[in-house]
Amino acid sequence: xxxxxxxxxxxxxxxxxxxxLGELESGLMAMExxxxxxxxxxxxxxxVHSIKGGAGAFALDELVRFAHVFETTLDAVRxxxxxxxxxxxxxxxxxxxxxxxxVRVARDGGTVxxxxxxxxxxxxxxxINPVAGAVPDAGTDMDDFDFxxxxxxxxxxxxxxxxxxxxxxxxxxxxxGNEAGLLLRELGxxxxxxxxxxxxxxxxxxxxxxxxxxxVWKICLTxxxxxxxxxxxxxxxxxxxxxxxxxxxxxxAPAEEAPPAAVxxxxxxxxxxxxxxxxxxxxxxxxxxxxxQTPLPAALAAAIxxxxxxxxxxxxxxxxxxxxxxxxRLIDLVGELVINEAMLYQRSxxxxxxxxxxxxxxxxxxxxLTHEIQDGVMAIRAQPVRSVFQRMPRLVRQVxxxxxxxxxxxxxxxxxxxxxxxxxxxxxxxxHMIRNAIDHGLETTEQRIAAGKPAEGTVRLHALHRxxxxxIEVADDGGGINRARVRDKAIQNGLIAADAQLSDEETDxxxxxxxxxxxxxxxxxSGRGVGMDVVRRSVQALGGRIVIASRPGxxxxxxxxxxxxxxxxxxxxxxxxxxxxxxxxxxxxxxxxPREGSMHALGTDLKLILMRGSYVPLADVGAALGFRSQPExxxxxxxxxxxxxxxxxxxxxxxxxxQRQVVIKSLEANYRAVPGIAGATVMGDGRVALIVDVDVMxxxxxxxxxxxxxxxxxxxxxxxxAGVS
Amino acid sequence: xIKTILTVDxxxxxxxxxxxxxxxxxxxxxxxxxxxxxLEVLAGEMxxxxxxxxxxxxxxxFGFIEAVRKxxxxxxxxxxxxxxxxxxxxxxxxxxxxxxxxxxxxFDPVKLVDAIRRVAN
Numbered sequence: 001x002x003x004x005x006x007x008x009x010x011x012x013x014x015x016x017x018x019x020x021l022g023e024l025e026s027g028l029m030a031m032e033x034x035x036x037x038x039x040x041x042x043x044x045x046x047x048v049h050s051i052k053g054g055a056g057a058f059a060l061d062e063l064v065r066f067a068h069v070f071e072t073t074l075d076a077v078r079x080x081x082x083x084x085x086x087x088x089x090x091x092x093x094x095x096x097x098x099x100x101x102x103v104r105v106a107r108d109g110g111t112v113x114x115x116x117x118x119x120x121x122x123x124x125x126x127x128i129n130p131v132a133g134a135v136p137d138a139g140t141d142m143d144d145f146d147f148x149x150x151x152x153x154x155x156x157x158x159x160x161x162x163x164x165x166x167x168x169x170x171x172x173x174x175x176x177g178n179e180a181g182l183l184l185r186e187l188g189x190x191x192x193x194x195x196x197x198x199x200x201x202x203x204x205x206x207x208x209x210x211x212x213x214x215x216v217w218k219i220c221l222t223x224x225x226x227x228x229x230x231x232x233x234x235x236x237x238x239x240x241x242x243x244x245x246x247x248x249x250x251x252x253a254p255a256e257e258a259p260p261a262a263v264x265x266x267x268x269x270x271x272x273x274x275x276x277x278x279x280x281x282x283x284x285x286x287x288x289x290x291x292x293q294t295p296l297p298a299a300l301a302a303a304i305x306x307x308x309x310x311x312x313x314x315x316x317x318x319x320x321x322x323x324x325x326x327x328x329r330l331i332d333l334v335g336e337l338v339i340n341e342a343m344l345y346q347r348s349x350x351x352x353x354x355x356x357x358x359x360x361x362x363x364x365x366x367x368x369l370t371h372e373i374q375d376g377v378m379a380i381r382a383q384p385v386r387s388v389f390q391r392m393p394r395l396v397r398q399v400x401x402x403x404x405x406x407x408x409x410x411x412x413x414x415x416x417x418x419x420x421x422x423x424x425x426x427x428x429x430x431x432h433m434i435r436n437a438i439d440h441g442l443e444t445t446e447q448r449i450a451a452g453k454p455a456e457g458t459v460r461l462h463a464l465h466r467x468x469x470x471x472i473e474v475a476d477d478g479g480g481i482n483r484a485r486v487r488d489k490a491i492q493n494g495l496i497a498a499d500a501q502l503s504d505e506e507t508d509x510x511x512x513x514x515x516x517x518x519x520x521x522x523x524x525x526s527g528r529g530v531g532m533d534v535v536r537r538s539v540q541a542l543g544g545r546i547v548i549a550s551r552p553g554x555x556x557x558x559x560x561x562x563x564x565x566x567x568x569x570x571x572x573x574x575x576x577x578x579x580x581x582x583x584x585x586x587x588x589x590x591x592x593x594p595r596e597g598s599m600h601a602l603g604t605d606l607k608l609i610l611m612r613g614s615y616v617p618l619a620d621v622g623a624a625l626g627f628r629s630q631p632e633x634x635x636x637x638x639x640x641x642x643x644x645x646x647x648x649x650x651x652x653x654x655x656x657x658x659q660r661q662v663v664i665k666s667l668e669a670n671y672r673a674v675p676g677i678a679g680a681t682v683m684g685d686g687r688v689a690l691i692v693d694v695d696v697m698x699x700x701x702x703x704x705x706x707x708x709x710x711x712x713x714x715x716x717x718x719x720x721x722a723g724v725s
Numbered sequence: 726x727i728k729t730i731l732t733v734d735x736x737x738x739x740x741x742x743x744x745x746x747x748x749x750x751x752x753x754x755x756x757x758x759x760x761x762x763x764l765e766v767l768a769g770e771m772x773x774x775x776x777x778x779x780x781x782x783x784x785x786x787f788g789f790i791e792a793v794r795k796x797x798x799x800x801x802x803x804x805x806x807x808x809x810x811x812x813x814x815x816x817x818x819x820x821x822x823x824x825x826x827x828x829x830x831x832f833d834p835v836k837l838v839d840a841i842r843r844v845a846n
Binding site: 005006008009012013015016042043045046049050053054056057174175176177178179182186235236239240 | 735736737738739741742745780781782794800801802803804817820823824825826827830843844845846
């Protein structure tokens, strides 16, 4: 074995450990929720068992030792000797956490709290053995693993000894796939031997059971070995045969009776032939009787060529493991293909070819295929959110313990799939949101009881697909956002004016502002000064949005909405000041043709537009991105967009060209980050179009407007707007 | 002739280790992830030796061996059980199910190949 493949297997082992730890945890959670069915308990047992098995192979002794203690207790539960009571499950959940720590230490280095591990091992042992209840003797527990290979010879004897062995197989020996010939061959490896067959018990052919056992083998072995080495040869079959081993006195003593035709035992075929010869001499039935003794191998041998006939196709599982870089490269290439296809289409139009022409039809087919390939490639990267969700129960237990609250975590939709990149970057925001839900969202047990709620708070984590995006909800059944307190805090921190008029929704969204923290002192749990603004920023960075719905006394729901992939985007193609731009379709609420008089100036360079009776800040995209210095008094198109947190802005553009799916190219990677621009794409005509960063636009405009006094909306809603789409 | 070994184990780590050890020893290796999968693989393969784990989802090693022993064309195939236990109870259960022998985990490749040699025709 070289080190390289072992390193790869070791890596696989740790990946698998994480999966097993997830299984373990969800199984224990299910048991805690009352699922004590055999399969759940088995799955939990298997998880620990697998970790132990792999750890043994890599000599991770500490891990093996703890896993073994854990497994032993689980085995008692599986066998029904222990009841899966809440107290037991609580110990097991903590043991699962400890096991996870041991795995990570084994993988990443570092140390574990040995006392904690020892204590838990003690608790686990005490469950099965309440009388002893002591910390298990690690030495005893490890005995299993020091098992020596059966073939290792005992201390060599000084002299060669002669052994007389009598071996009488039972029928079961053959039924379980063992063969006398192979055992004799094995015995022959110990030294020189001669073999005799006693076929006196062989019945007449008519009475012969083809699967019976009638032969007795007498072996005379000259070898420098102990009796145990001889018995080890028969280790697998000790209950399926009669075996007598007797040492003959004296070295190099010849066998008492010389066998008829002794052959070196290494040649098994000769040995069997010898046996058959012996049969022929002593018994009238033909030599095939010996074959009848073990009829199946003959059938097997005949079948082997048939089995070799199909190509050596691996009967592997339905999954393969592929280097992520290869998939990413493929995604990049498909992106190029999509752009190329669009360019080809553009050229065909320029060449005057219609959709109905032969080229047009072929191009349409190409377009369909290209998009199917694109979807297929994207699906390769899709993974269920389970891997992230699985980390949350442990977090909930930790935070619950730190806050002294009783919390139940309910997860739904773990199978919802999303791009791997998105999953990887979901863990941090989700961790933060769940901490927040427990720390700030849920009331204390006393408060809950006083409010007539169950003492145990519930945090619900739910993933689902909705209109081409993945939506993740983190809901608590706590007291809801304390709006008065949020408002006070925001005023105190100078985030809003003391007399600012805010809707409930806007008030709730204040918690996303940088520097906002309602915790009176920086809490250990929700982080140090790291607030929901960080969550929002990381969600935004993924092209996502986060929305709060809070009902006083009933709880809050944070809804994350993220694109399924970061590689393509549905966008609206617009022009502004002669530039082609893309506005992400997901952010667009509606598009309108503003009527004369609907726009109102605010201060010197701000504008509002009156929509359905309320004012919405307006941003002239061409001016905002610096394409022109002065906002144009043009009759452009208004695009109402919503940023994260629900703030709205109308983006004024010159014209709308259409909708299309675009392949996102990073501007940051290829040029540099530009405020207001989220990325770029290549259009069908080969030109680069920039993708508008709607959140930045909305924030800039709204914060500029927030500082200004708002005009009162007219009492009667004016019909100043006409929709264009 | 190159011998074919079927390994049945739900752990990817173990499957990789088995493959590495057995291919290193010159065997052709086919693999399955649990008992049910093992039987599916057996429908198209005639391995010389089967190595199976005991604790597996869907169908455990005991069930798998019993099913192999009931199949007229496969029942004489030697089946080695991979086990971390050396106690008599596990051995006798494996034996009762029809196992030919066992390999104690954590195995080393030498032990594994040795056990296979002992039962391979």
